[in-house]
Every structure is written in structure tokens, then in C-alpha cells.
Amino acid sequence: MDSESNVLEELKRVNERDSAVQAWVSRHSDEDIIKASDAYKDGPLSGWTLGVKDVINTYDLPTERGSPIYVGNQPTEDAACVALARDAGAVVTGKTVTTEFALFTPNVTRNPHDLNRTPGGSSSGSAAAVADGQVRSAFGTQTVGSVIRPAAFCGVVGFKPTRELLPMAGVATLSHAFDTVGWFTSDVADCATMFRALSTANASHESFQGRVGRYLSHQWIAAAPETANVVDRSCSALMNAGIEVVDVELQPHLEVVFDAANTILHYEIFRVFAWERTHHLDLISDLVQRMFVRAAAIELDEYLSAQATLRSAREAHDQFMTTNGFDALLTPSAPGEAPTIETTGDSVFNRVWTSLGVPTIHLPVTSGPSGLPLGIQLVGQHWSDQRLLAAAGLAESSFGHYP
Amino acid sequence: MDSESNVLEELKRVNERDSAVQAWVSRHSDEDIIKASDAYKDGPLSGWTLGVKDVINTYDLPTERGSPIYVGNQPTEDAACVALARDAGAVVTGKTVTTEFALFTPNVTRNPHDLNRTPGGSSSGSAAAVADGQVRSAFGTQTVGSVIRPAAFCGVVGFKPTRELLPMAGVATLSHAFDTVGWFTSDVADCATMFRALSTANASHESFQGRVGRYLSHQWIAAAPETANVVDRSCSALMNAGIEVVDVELQPHLEVVFDAANTILHYEIFRVFAWERTHHLDLISDLVQRMFVRAAAIELDEYLSAQATLRSAREAHDQFMTTNGFDALLTPSAPGEAPTIETTGDSVFNRVWTSLGVPTIHLPVTSGPSGLPLGIQLVGQHWSDQRLLAAAGLAESSFGHYP
Numbered sequence: 139m140d141s142e143s144n145v146l147e148e149l150k151r152v153n154e155r156d157s158a159v160q161a162w163v164s165r166h167s168d169e170d171i172i173k174a175s176d177a178y179k180d181g182p183l184s185g186w187t188l189g190v191k192d193v194i195n196t197y198d199l200p201t202e203r204g205s206p207i208y209v210g211n212q213p214t215e216d217a218a219c220v221a222l223a224r225d226a227g228a229v230v231t232g233k234t235v236t237t238e239f240a241l242f243t244p245n246v247t248r249n250p251h252d253l254n255r256t257p258g259g260s261s262s263g264s265a266a267a268v269a270d271g272q273v274r275s276a277f278g279t280q281t282v283g284s285v286i287r288p289a290a291f292c293g294v295v296g297f298k299p300t301r302e303l304l305p306m307a308g309v310a311t312l313s314h315a316f317d318t319v320g321w322f323t324s325d326v327a328d329c330a331t332m333f334r335a336l337s338t339a340n341a342s343h344e345s346f347q348g349r350v351g352r353y354l355s356h357q358w359i360a361a362a363p364e365t366a367n368v369v370d371r372s373c374s375a376l377m378n379a380g381i382e383v384v385d386v387e388l389q390p391h392l393e394v395v396f397d398a399a400n401t402i403l404h405y406e407i408f409r410v411f412a413w414e415r416t417h418h419l420d421l422i423s424d425l426v427q428r429m430f431v432r433a434a435a436i437e438l439d440e441y442l443s444a445q446a447t448l449r450s451a452r453e454a455h456d457q458f459m460t461t462n463g464f465d466a467l468l469t470p471s472a473p474g475e476a477p478t479i480e481t482t483g484d485s486v487f488n489r490v491w492t493s494l495g496v497p498t499i500h501l502p503v504t505s506g507p508s509g510l511p512l513g514i515q516l517v518g519q520h521w522s523d524q525r526l527l528a529a530a531g532l533a534e535s536s537f538g539h540y541p
Numbered sequence: 542m543d544s545e546s547n548v549l550e551e552l553k554r555v556n557e558r559d560s561a562v563q564a565w566v567s568r569h570s571d572e573d574i575i576k577a578s579d580a581y582k583d584g585p586l587s588g589w590t591l592g593v594k595d596v597i598n599t600y601d602l603p604t605e606r607g608s609p610i611y612v613g614n615q616p617t618e619d620a621a622c623v624a625l626a627r628d629a630g631a632v633v634t635g636k637t638v639t640t641e642f643a644l645f646t647p648n649v650t651r652n653p654h655d656l657n658r659t660p661g662g663s664s665s666g667s668a669a670a671v672a673d674g675q676v677r678s679a680f681g682t683q684t685v686g687s688v689i690r691p692a693a694f695c696g697v698v699g700f701k702p703t704r705e706l707l708p709m710a711g712v713a714t715l716s717h718a719f720d721t722v723g724w725f726t727s728d729v730a731d732c733a734t735m736f737r738a739l740s741t742a743n744a745s746h747e748s749f750q751g752r753v754g755r756y757l758s759h760q761w762i763a764a765a766p767e768t769a770n771v772v773d774r775s776c777s778a779l780m781n782a783g784i785e786v787v788d789v790e791l792q793p794h795l796e797v798v799f800d801a802a803n804t805i806l807h808y809e810i811f812r813v814f815a816w817e818r819t820h821h822l823d824l825i826s827d828l829v830q831r832m833f834v835r836a837a838a839i840e841l842d843e844y845l846s847a848q849a850t851l852r853s854a855r856e857a858h859d860q861f862m863t864t865n866g867f868d869a870l871l872t873p874s875a876p877g878e879a880p881t882i883e884t885t886g887d888s889v890f891n892r893v894w895t896s897l898g899v900p901t902i903h904l905p906v907t908s909g910p911s912g913l914p915l916g917i918q919l920v921g922q923h924w925s926d927q928r929l930l931a932a933a934g935l936a937e938s939s940f941g942h943y944p
Contacts, residue, residue, distance in 0.1 A: 197816075211617060218714070221815035305813040307714035311621070314708055336812075339841040409739075410708040412624035413600075438742040442924045449923075453856065520852075521845045 141185030161263035165232030181227030189276030195308035217308025226335040234263030258288030259482030283488025285320035289500035291476035293511025301495035351386040362474030379536035391454035398444035399493035408433035466516040475510035502540035544588030564666035568635030584630030592679030598711035620711025629738040637666030661691030662885030686891025688723035692903035694879035696914025704898035765877030782939035794857035801847035802896035811836035869919040878913035905943035
């Protein structure tokens, strides 16, 4: 069977590379993975291997959230997304490394393209494992840039659906206004199959216009020259494929939401982590403790004002997309190639889109000056995930498959 | 100390009445409760006793969700709302009875005003325990009508804040589009204190206009004569207190959202319960299994269309409230007095408001023809919880304290 030989390939790859890439917190035995893959199950993900970010509950492997507070923590049930994927035929091979609480403290995982570089975060292990051929697909979560950024740094497809389209039951909360389950695959076809499996979408999808907006964003100053190049190159490829690409002016509603999102994130994190703060402060890293101190200072009125800003921006974005007939905006995924391992990189090009709650996808396109992956982000509008995935499929074929 | 003697009163009440009312799934020992109450803690909820609905995680008592699947299930940490309340000084006395998964199957709890009547659901034990003087306050959750309805049937104040204002971390998901933590208290002052403790609101609050809309709703045909009476009586009391009460015509956006909410609820429930469905179907009640069958038939396109309807309704509601300068709409909480124990009663007057995500509060007003509590619901607009609570405080004093 094809999927069986793929699984054997992946296990070989883990065996060779795990000590270097360090994508996994815990894994099932090779024997158990092979046995589970052999037990053919009818479903759209039949025979797929799946890594699960270690902030997502699994009944058969611990969920430690990258924190000493949760060492050995064994949930009694699967998160809803994991149960849905397993029911569709997927075989969970293991839990992937996350930063502490899916925040910004780097963990052990390295970028498979260069072990001195970060894989990005917080879904570090999921992106690295898929990029390194150790697993076919992997779940991540995104609250600011935790799917798109590691997908960019590792050179795989990373997708964050519309917020709330898929259940977060059994996924650790960070900031409920933004948290979304997403996933990594090596191409758009797999990404779309996963979407259909989890949402039970039928074959039909929304009308596709063939019209994309090129949007450099208020954070453009953070873009390295190679990022400007990959945006240009991608737009040219799209135009060559017959897609209309329109330059879009900076939108005021996308400027103000940048700071508002940060206010909301901090207000919520302080309350979401009430248990950990009051019971295990000594087991929380200094970096996160300092974040809690800043967060504690945010008052309800500031939060409410930020929520009002966010709400207007959400409405304005969809109106803007509809008025212009855009399937997607094309915009940077990250400032440039993966930086070195001291940080997980900058989510400056992700925060606005995540806070809007709209679907967004990273597509790898080429390699940068250091030979590391570069790509672009396509951003859709609320509930138009299938239209975005259709646009992404077309874009991917216009770019040529990476690497 | 005043709070100590109150605690002793409550424990006496539990001792006398628990075998009849059956509000509790599990409790700490009287000794431990007294000890915890004596250990004075500085905070806005200092000395308060608190019941916690058994779908909300607590590190020191199991969380069984009203389901044999979760018997003995012991979480390792508190839900965020519980940790926040404890940090503010509250003493958790026990877990309160919920219907299975916070859905509609009646459980053991009886209405403290008449043991042949339902306390309402799904936050049955929380409403009954507060109404019966067994605890000062109790957390519930509302996805359709699970706070407002039991508050109405038991004759206590029940409050559901704006959706997403407070974290749901550690609270079992039912339908993520709607789930909200709320609480029961015996008066509005306690309700508002709880809100400030959890949200860290400062003293100031939004401008209060003294203007309320009387809204009978598209579901008015379900209202018993005593419900029409209590609405009239409440409006008269408000007007006597100098509040302007305006008759509001039926709003089309509030009609369409009724069915849309049901579609969303079913689509989400089918996915949220993927684990329970695929691992423990035999331990799920027939009523809920049949709900899953109906739910499985809903396709993504229907869900997306319902989400579009919901979104428009949410925008229209806030515009409508702002344009009219309403502090609140006054509308029924339930069709009438608590029915007998075969069901938990009808949530027909709750679904629209919960689906909008706006804050809503039940206020007890009087007794009905069978001597059971009757009251009204005040509904606000998004993020205007403090304004609604201010209106509720004024309304409560205009009604006179119940009972």
C-alpha cells in the first residue's frame, strides 16, 4: 500500500533526524503507528499520519503545554479536532513541541533547513515535522502568528481557518478572542482535504473570481528585501496564470486593529491564566511573568474600547473584500527568512489577520539569500475558507511546487 | 463575623434541604468550608460562598458534566472563572447539578419553591442552591437559556455577560458560538460585585439613559397570561420610578436569528462531541443521541449561511439599541411559572438573545398563580454589561425586592 510505504519513510526520517530537529515531545512506538496505519479506516484522511501540537488534548499521550506545570498531564479525552481527524482516518503519531503556553519563549525544536535557525513558534514542532518529512500533517494553533510564521520559516503550507469554524474544545486557551486551530501540510491539496474532513464540506465551493489584492500592510517597514522580492515574484506568477492582481492602498481599519489586538490579548491572557498565576507562578518563565505584569495593568474600559475597534475592523474588512471582489489579499507571512534560535521570530505580519478572525494560508514559494524558505500569505474574508483554499490551489500551481 | 454566620446558616440549610432539593453533585465538608471562610482573604468576594456548575473544572472536586462518561473525572486545575473568583476571595463549597452535557435531559434537582416542579436547566443546581439559601452565589453556563430560565423558575437574579468577555478556559464546550459563563445571586448588587471581581472593572460605568424598550418578541405566543401580567407590572414599576418605557415593534433581524441559532448549535455540537460520540455512544442518553443524528445532517453551507444571518443580526441589534438610546430591552425570561419535572422548561425566550451574544439578566418580580416565582429579562447590547447592570439595579429597586 502507498500510505504504508509513506509511513515507513516517515518513521525512518524521524529515526535519522529527531535528535537534530527535535520536533516531538512524545510519540507512539513505531510498531503501534504501523499497526494503526495498517488498520484501514474508511474516511477522507485514511492512512494519513498526524502530529498534534502539545497544547491540544489527546487521550493516549500527555499534553504538557510546553510548561513544567503540566509535565505528565494526561487528558482523559481527545480534543474535538483530534477526535474528528481520527474519525476521518488519521493516525496520530505523537505530540509536537510548543513554546511555553503557545507564547514566545523558544523551545528545543530547530529549523530542519538549518539547525541554527528557529522553526518559528509557537507551533514549532508541527511545522518542523511536516517540513522534514516526519509526518504528513500536523495540527497547530494560532493566536497571533503561531501557524503562519512557522509555516513560512519551515517552508510548508500552513492554514488557519475562520475563527470558530472548528471547535476549540480540548485545546488550551491563550486568548479566546483569537485562538484558532490550524494545520500544516506539504501542499494545498492536503490542506483542503483536511479542511473538508473536519468541516464536512461538500464538493461545491464559493464562486472564485480570479482577483487578488496585493497588500503590503502598515508593518511593511519590517520586511527584508527578500520579502519584497518574493511578494513581487508571486504576484507576477499569479498574473502569468491569468489572475488579476490589484495594488491595494493601506487601509486605516487595518492600522488601528494592530494595537487593539495587543490590548485584547493581554487583558484576556491575564484572566485565562488565573489558575497558573495563582498556583504555580514559580513554574512560569520570567518572560511570561513579565507579560502578566503588563497585562494586569489593562483595565476593562481599555479592553472594551479595543473590542469596539476590533469589531469595526472585522466589518470593514469583509466589506472591503466584498466591494473589491477579492478572493484574497496577498501579503507577507514574515519579515524574511527564519532568524537564529534566540527568538521564534516576529509575528508582525500576522497579528492583524488573526485578530480579524479571517482565514489565512501560507504558501512556500522559493528560497532566500541564506537558502531558507520564503513564501507569501493569502488572506480571505470570514467564512470564505473554501474560496481562499481555491485561490491558494491556483496560486500554488502558478508558483510551481516548493521546494 | 457577618459572613461566618451566613456560612453557618447556609450549611444548616443544606443539611435540612439537600435530600429534597438535590442541588449538589459533590461538596466540601462543612468543616473545610468553615475553615476556608474563616481564612480571611482580601478581595471583592471575600467571605462569599460559591457553587460551581458541574461542567466547570475545579482542581479539588470532580467535574462530571452530568454524564456517566465523566464519572469521577478529576481535573488538575480550576477553570479560569473559578480561579479568578477564588483569587477574589470566594470559597467554593461544591459542584452543582447540571443536565447531561448542559443540554435538556432533566436531572435530579427540584425547584425549591415546589418539589414537583423543575428548577429549569441546564444550570439546575446552581439556581436552586442560591434560591434555597444554600450558597450565596453560583456559576452557571448558558448556550441557549441555561442561566436565565432556571433563574426565572427559581426566583433569583441570573446574569449572562457579553459572550467572550470572560474566559471559558476549563469550561466544557457545548456550542462555541454561544457558550457563556454566567452566575446566580439573590440580588443585583451581588451580581454586579461578581462582574467587577471577574472583569476588574473600575467604579466608573457607561452613561445610563433611563430608557427601556418593551419587547414582546416573535415568540410571544408562548407566553402564559401571568407572563403578560409580569411584563406589564414591571413596566409600570419602571415608569413609576421615572424610567421611560417605549413599546418596540417586532424586529425582523430578531426573527430570522431564531432558526439560524438552532442550525449553528447543531452543527457545532456534532463536532464538539466528536470524542464522546466516537468513544462512548452507549453512555449518551437517547435524547442526546437523537440530537446528534439531526445534527449530523447539517452541512457546512447551511452553517455558513446561518453564521451570515447571525452576524447581520448582531450588527443590527447594536445599531437598533444605539439608535433608540435604550439601556435595555424588557422581555420575558420564560413562558410562565416552572413546569413539572418531566422537562426543564422551554428556552424559547432565551435563544435569540444568547445567540446575539449580548448581556442579559433575569430579575425576579413577583409570584404567579401557583405561587411560583415570576420575573422579567433585561437585555443589553454587546460590551455594555455595566450599563445593563446599572439599569437592572434601578429596575430591582422599582420592583421591590423579591420575595
